[in-house]
Amino acid sequence: MEELLELRQFLEQGKIHEALLLVDELEEMSLSDKINKIDSYGVILLIHLIKQKAEKHSTRSWDVSIENTVREINKINKRRKSGGFYLNQAELIDILEQGYQVALKRAALEAFEGRYEAQELAAMVDQQETLAEALKLIQQ
Numbered sequence: 001m002e003e004l005l006e007l008r009q010f011l012e013q014g015k016i017h018e019a020l021l022l023v024d025e026l027e028e029m030s031l032s033d034k035i036n037k038i039d040s041y042g043v044i045l046l047i048h049l050i051k052q053k054a055e056k057h058s059t060r061s062w063d064v065s066i067e068n069t070v071r072e073i074n075k076i077n078k079r080r081k082s083g084g085f086y087l088n089q090a091e092l093i094d095i096l097e098q099g100y101q102v103a104l105k106r107a108a109l110e111a112f113e114g115r116y117e118a119q120e121l122a123a124m125v126d127q128q129e130t131l132a133e134a135l136k137l138i139q140q
Contacts, residue, residue, distance in 0.1 A: 045069040046103035
């Protein structure tokens with residue numbers, strides 16, 4: 001909110017350059033927030049996909065969570081006014097790849113009632129296949 005007041009002051013004072021710099025900063029903050037949210041939902045999506053692949057079954061709860069996370073990722077990533085998306089396919093892949101190890105550790109706590117360490121669970125699941133499936137779900 002302070003930034004908007006500052007932006008107003010710059011515009012009222014005719015300080016266009018300063019106003020544009022502040023607009024750039026606000027855009028960066030907004031994009032950073034979107035990336036963080038997509039990352040969080042991406043980790044949740046990957047947790048459930050890892051559990052499905054490792055345990056070779058699914059539950060209604062996992063299925064609903066997958067649907068919800070995909071919906072939220074798409075909602076956050078969609079540009080409302082101009083159309084299109086904030087993050088392209090390569091950027092989404094990068095975020096999913098970065099979150100995979102976190103998801104694997106969290107999935108290890110839940111899959112098979114926590115009997116396996118993350119490395120053991122990793123041996124049961126094809127990382128590239130899981131990442132590809134996550135991306136496919138997001139892009140449907």
